[in-house]
Amino acid sequence: LLQNTDVIVPQHAPHPLLPFLQSQSQTTLTRLYQRPSSCLSIFRLLGPIERQLIMNLLWLESALSAATMSAWVLPEGKNAYDSALTVMTGLHIAQNSAVKLALNPTFKSSLRQAITGGGNTGSFGVPTDKDGKRQSANIENLDAYALERWETILHYMVSSGQGQNPTKPSQGVLYLLQRSGLMNNAHGAALQITSSGFQFLLHSPHDQLWNLLLQYLHMAEERQMDLVEVLSFLFMLSTMDLGREYSTEPLSETQKAMLEDLRDYGLVWQRKTSSKRFSPTRLATTLTSSSPPLPSSHSTGGSRTADGTGTVALSSGAAQQGFIVLETNYRIYAYTDNPLQTAVLNLFITMKYRFPNLVVGMLTRESVRKALGNGISADQIISYLTTHAHPQMRKNNPLLPVTVQDQIRLWELERNRLKSAEGYLYKDFASQADYEYVLAYAKQLDVVLWENATKRCFFGTLEGHANVRGFIERRTGSA
Numbered sequence: 001l002l003q004n005t006d007v008i009v010p011q012h013a014p015h016p017l018l019p020f021l022q023s024q025s026q027t028t029l030t031r032l033y034q035r036p037s038s039c040l041s042i043f044r045l046l047g048p049i050e051r052q053l054i055m056n057l058l059w060l061e062s063a064l065s066a067a068t069m070s071a072w073v074l075p076e077g078k079n080a081y082d083s084a085l086t087v088m089t090g091l092h093i094a095q096n097s098a099v100k101l102a103l104n105p106t107f108k109s110s111l112r113q114a115i116t117g118g119g120n121t122g123s124f125g126v127p128t129d130k131d132g133k134r135q136s137a138n139i140e141n142l143d144a145y146a147l148e149r150w151e152t153i154l155h156y157m158v159s160s161g162q163g164q165n166p167t168k169p170s171q172g173v174l175y176l177l178q179r180s181g182l183m184n185n186a187h188g189a190a191l192q193i194t195s196s197g198f199q200f201l202l203h204s205p206h207d208q209l210w211n212l213l214l215q216y217l218h219m220a221e222e223r224q225m226d227l228v229e230v231l232s233f234l235f236m237l238s239t240m241d242l243g244r245e246y247s248t249e250p251l252s253e254t255q256k257a258m259l260e261d262l263r264d265y266g267l268v269w270q271r272k273t274s275s276k277r278f279s280p281t282r283l284a285t286t287l288t289s290s291s292p293p294l295p296s297s298h299s300t301g302g303s304r305t306a307d308g309t310g311t312v313a314l315s316s317g318a319a320q321q322g323f324i325v326l327e328t329n330y331r332i333y334a335y336t337d338n339p340l341q342t343a344v345l346n347l348f349i350t351m352k353y354r355f356p357n358l359v360v361g362m363l364t365r366e367s368v369r370k371a372l373g374n375g376i377s378a379d380q381i382i383s384y385l386t387t388h389a390h391p392q393m394r395k396n397n398p399l400l401p402v403t404v405q406d407q408i409r410l411w412e413l414e415r416n417r418l419k420s421a422e423g424y425l426y427k428d429f430a431s432q433a434d435y436e437y438v439l440a441y442a443k444q445l446d447v448v449l450w451e452n453a454t455k456r457c458f459f460g461t462l463e464g465h466a467n468v469r470g471f472i473e474r475r476t477g478s479a
Contacts, residue, residue, distance in 0.1 A: 014087070015045040016210050020217060022090040024227070029092045031228045033107040036114035037123040041235035041288040042091070043111060049084040054093065054103065058111060063095075063102035123232075124239050125246040128277050137269055137279050139243040146281035147294055149266030151340055154201065154208075157183060158343040160191045166343075170264040180215040193347070195375035201344060202384060205293045209283060212265065229254040237267060237280045238287035245277045322389045328401040330363040335390065347371050348381050363404065368411045378412035421449055424465045426472075427457035434475070441471050 021029065021042070032038050043051060057064060073081045085101075088094035095102050114123075130136065137145070152167050157177065159166035168174070174191065177183045182197035193201075200208060213234065220230045233255040240246060248256060259278060262268045267284040270277070286293045323341070325333040332349055336342065337357045345351075348371035349361035371381060382405055389399055398405075426442075429435035435456040442448045447464025451457070460468055 014047065016207070016214060017045060018087065018091070020214060022087075026092045028228060030104070030106050032231055033104060033110055035123045035232045035235070036110045036121065037239045038232050038235040039107055039110040040114040041238050042093075044238075044288040046087070047084065049080055050087055050093075053084055053088065053101075054111070057094075057101060057103050058108060060102075063097075063100035066097070066099055066101050069101050122250045123236065125236055126250050127241075128245045128247045130245075131277075134271065136245050136277075137243075137271075139282075142243065142269055142279060142281045143294070145269050146266040146283045149264070150205065150209075150283065150294065153177075153265070155340050155343055157193050157197055158201065158340070158347060160193070164343075172261055173264050176212060176215055176219070179219065180212060192374055193376075195377055195380065198347070198376045198380050198384075202380070202387060205283075206286070209265075209287070209293060213287075216261070225257070226252070226254050230258060233258055234284075234287060237262075237284035238289070240280045240285055242280065242282055242285045245279050248276050248278060322387075322391055322393065324385055324388045325390045325393055326363075326385055326400055326404060328403055330404060330407075332359075332361045332363060332385075334359040334361070341388075344384070347374065348376060363408070365411055368408055369415055372412055372415050378408045381408055422462045423449060423460050424462070424468075425457060425459050426468065427455070429456050432456065437475070438468065438472055442468050 043054060046054070053069075056069075070081075085094065089096045093104055093107050095104065153169050153173055156166045156169055160183070169177075174183075177197075178185070178191070180196075180200075181194060182200050183191045184194055185191045200211060203211070217227065217230060220227050229252050233251070248259070251259075259268060259270065260273070262284070263270060265283070266281055269279045269281055282291075283293050323335045324345075325335075327333075332345070334341065334345055335358055342354075342359050345359065345361060348363070348367055350364050350367045351359065351361045353360040368378075368381065372378070382400065386399055393399060426438065429438070435453075439448065439451060439458055442458065442460050442464065445464050445467055447461045447468065448458055449461060450459040
């Protein structure tokens with residue numbers, strides 16, 4: 001992007017937390033920037049151009065001319081440069097001025113401290129001395145704990161309401177899943193996965209985790225929690241060392257209350273709820289990094305990998321080592337021993353056989369219609385099969401049999417032939433002129449769902465009834 005480089009920096013997908021931070025007030029962000037760990041974490045979340053601009057401005061004691069900075073930018077990188085400045089001003093990291101460029105003094109001071117060290121704010125947590133009486137949790141145990149907690153949540157999502165009895169997460173987790181729209185309990189039935197929930201399963205563990213944490217942040221103010229304390233604690237966890245124990249004493253009351261929630265998500269481990277110590281898991285320490293959030297493993301089917309892109313059964317690791325073979329006769333062979341992958345497949349296929357490392361099933365009209373009834377779309381089923389296709393399948397062109405793709409979509413169209421809507425039927429008009437006059441008015445309001453000119457009747461929406469009824473009464477009254 002800059003003139004001393006030969007390669008234009010590729011487009012960087014913004015982190016999902018950044019829009020949330022940009023929606024906060026300058027006062028809130030300035031309070032957040034008083035903590036060095038928060039500034040370092042946000043710096044990690046930014047794109048490469050934003051990070052380069054910050055480092056160029058960080059050690060300057062005075063503002064830099066905007067014209068001088070612009071002179072460093074190649075013409076083809078102007079749009080990317082302007083976008084980076086927009087992000088920085090939206091986060092109140094850079095001061096909004098067309099003449100001079102300078103960092104927010106609070107952000108600059110804290111980021112300098114995070115890089116050079118010093119100070120005694122406890123922003124990065126306060127490590128505790130080893131307890132000779134009790135052995136602290138090692139990294140292997142922390143990884144196993146995080147994996148168990150996280151897979152419990154995902155397994156409950158795909159198994160609840162399917163005639164199975166999965167391990168139930170805490171009430172706090174269940175409420176968060178409902179609030180996020182990932183599960184619902186229509187008509188008072190057991191919680192079931194929604195279309196959004198199935199899409200959630202297709203994401204990497206890192207994206208899944210931030211999806212839930214963003215909803216947690218939205219709930220924080222409703223629970224009268226200090227948003228700055230909540231954010232700063234998450235950022236603090238992301239900068240801690242895996243395998244070390246930290247004291248709860250310096251934490252605020254809000255942050256101590258968060259420990260219980262974060263234990264349920266698998267982000268922190270405590271020996272017992274009253275313990276004065278806690279250890280962050282890999283889920284927490286990788287929140288703002290590109291490292292894999294869950295431990296690597298050698299489970300069949302590539303359910304967990306060490307390539308740094310994802311590790312749970314539904315992560316991109318599984319996508320790269322795919323485990324599903326789909327034949328033109330609708331039969332599916334899934335080379336996996338992971339119960340979570342098997343549970344996801346069970347959402348839209350009929351299981352036939354199960355072996356130690358192989359699951360065989362069929363895509364049937366009934367199994368696909370059941371998935372559609374749970375809010376899973378035909379495109380999502382096809383996307384899942386494509387994402388997790390076996391390497392042998394990837395030699396085919398097209399990847400999935402066209403006949404199977406078309407049939408899945410036809411089953412969806414078959415189910416969606418009829419749509420129900422509440423409303424009112426207007427009929428028995430005195431004359432054709434009255435019918436056409438009222439119908440024209442209803443069409444202006446865009447409330448007509450169906451009409452029959454021969455029988456002089458039409459059906460209108462529930463919301464538009466008051467207006468249409470008032471119009472008819474005014475017309476008959478004037479007549």
